[in-house]
Amino acid sequence: MSDNNHNCLQFIKFLYWKTMKKLIFIFVIIPFLLITAQSKFNFNVDYSRYKYNDSSSYVEFYYSFPQSQLAFVKKDNVFQVDGILHIEIKNKGTKEDFINKSWKIPNQFKDTSDVNMQKDLIGVVGFVIPSGNYSCKFVGSDLNNEKTKKEIAFPLVVKPFTRDSIVLSDVELASSIKKSDDNKSIFYKNTLEVLPHPINIFGESDPVIFYYQEIYNADKIDENAPLKIQTVILNSQGKPVFSRVKNLPGNQTAMVDVGTINVTKFSSGKYIFHLVLLNEANSLAGIQKEFFIFNPQVKDTIVASQGSGDVLSSQFAFISNEECDEYFKKSSYIASKDERDQFERIHTLDGKREYLYRFWNKIENDTTENDIHYNFTDYMNRVKIANEKYKNIGMAGWKTDRGRVYIQYGEPSEIDRHPSESNSRPYEIWKYNEIESGVEFVFGDITGFSNYILLSSTKRGELNDPNWKERITTMF
Numbered sequence: 001m002s003d004n005n006h007n008c009l010q011f012i013k014f015l016y017w018k019t020m021k022k023l024i025f026i027f028v029i030i031p032f033l034l035i036t037a038q039s040k041f042n043f044n045v046d047y048s049r050y051k052y053n054d055s056s057s058y059v060e061f062y063y064s065f066p067q068s069q070l071a072f073v074k075k076d077n078v079f080q081v082d083g084i085l086h087i088e089i090k091n092k093g094t095k096e097d098f099i100n101k102s103w104k105i106p107n108q109f110k111d112t113s114d115v116n117m118q119k120d121l122i123g124v125v126g127f128v129i130p131s132g133n134y135s136c137k138f139v140g141s142d143l144n145n146e147k148t149k150k151e152i153a154f155p156l157v158v159k160p161f162t163r164d165s166i167v168l169s170d171v172e173l174a175s176s177i178k179k180s181d182d183n184k185s186i187f188y189k190n191t192l193e194v195l196p197h198p199i200n201i202f203g204e205s206d207p208v209i210f211y212y213q214e215i216y217n218a219d220k221i222d223e224n225a226p227l228k229i230q231t232v233i234l235n236s237q238g239k240p241v242f243s244r245v246k247n248l249p250g251n252q253t254a255m256v257d258v259g260t261i262n263v264t265k266f267s268s269g270k271y272i273f274h275l276v277l278l279n280e281a282n283s284l285a286g287i288q289k290e291f292f293i294f295n296p297q298v299k300d301t302i303v304a305s306q307g308s309g310d311v312l313s314s315q316f317a318f319i320s321n322e323e324c325d326e327y328f329k330k331s332s333y334i335a336s337k338d339e340r341d342q343f344e345r346i347h348t349l350d351g352k353r354e355y356l357y358r359f360w361n362k363i364e365n366d367t368t369e370n371d372i373h374y375n376f377t378d379y380m381n382r383v384k385i386a387n388e389k390y391k392n393i394g395m396a397g398w399k400t401d402r403g404r405v406y407i408q409y410g411e412p413s414e415i416d417r418h419p420s421e422s423n424s425r426p427y428e429i430w431k432y433n434e435i436e437s438g439v440e441f442v443f444g445d446i447t448g449f450s451n452y453i454l455l456s457s458t459k460r461g462e463l464n465d466p467n468w469k470e471r472i473t474t475m476f
Helices: 003-019 321-334 337-344 349-364 376-389 401-409 468-472
Strands: 044-051 056-066 073-075 078-091 097-109 120-130 132-142 145-158 172-179 192-196 201-203 208-216 227-234 240-247 254-262 269-279 282-294 414-418 427-432 439-444 453-457
Touching: 044 145, 044 172, 044 208, 056 078, 056 132, 056 145, 078 120, 097 120, 120 132, 120 145, 120 192, 192 208, 208 269, 227 254, 321 349, 321 376, 321 401, 337 349, 349 376, 376 401, 401 427, 401 439, 401 453, 439 468, 453 468
Parallel strands: 201 282
Antiparallel strands: 044 056, 056 120, 073 078, 078 097, 078 132, 132 145, 172 192, 172 208, 208 254, 227 240, 227 269, 269 282, 414 427, 427 439, 439 453
């Protein structure tokens, strides 16, 4: 393997481990985070973000209604289905609605023998959205049957594509891309008609992945160092199952990259699609997208190796010295004193990466019968939540007592809050029913500045003070 391909694959593996989640097998698969109980209605949504200006991005949202699940109504000697698309996009910072609107999505057929009745009703809507964090809710329903309805909700981060460096748009996975001069088509862009595939499932019924992507600011790169783009697909174990490199024509301000991949020989499962922009041996930018394959007749011949990982293929392979220190500080709640002392004695970047890899490999493969088992992704997600929920003046959430307990032991079974009792400062009692047959943690706001400190706990190894109530008692 050339240095160019090797470096690119290492970069891709890093991207993969930054975002990879647990494998989701494909029977009812939705690519976003929240799905309501009406999951049998196979309404789907996807999106891609593109350059607009220095303060906004153009965001396309792709939707699909399963026409076979919509009620057919006869009108004027034709059969018609009527989907209803409702979109709510709210700015998380201002709490204001960017959009809150519904559209009627009709389609007609001459008779019930039309084979197109079995196809999905696909469309796209696009908005220029200012930079910010948003919450999105899409509801697909049937105008002619109120029980046919599904809601999909997901977060959306909009960052403008600036002129500072070379960047990539999101990659749109499609069921068809062809040359076109029909600029009135809702699927037309850059001389192409790109038919979205919002369900993002390929394989038996859709054997070819078409993809579309835009590249910005390539003119900033030295023309003597031609650009290449590598397409890689990783399976659920992070192993490459497809790789291809091609040259790009020139270094232009804006370019389009399209391509196809046949997936008929890929086994069913979850995959990560990567596009990485290369300049000689350097990885300049990358983008990735999760998708699924359903090929029930294909046997999986790729077996994941157990316990034989390498730091170069882990999530720690490309992190900086500062990131190593930060990760271990946040991991120290579950590290022994000897482990903390060992890390302090390491002064090289490679040594820190190796230590983090071995530390978390040991943690994740712990076979003792403990009440709590950890993995890196879930643990760091708790750190993120702790920073959001338990931050205090001058102190990050993960450093507070409540943040530490949340990270170390997870979400409590229940919380008893006492914010305003007479003769008492505010306090909380967290209960964990599954740890040591039931334990409690008591936190009190001793200073009156919402800095809840740990007063006492029944958990072995934690602070235990039978007289904790005296510390929160106030005398008037």
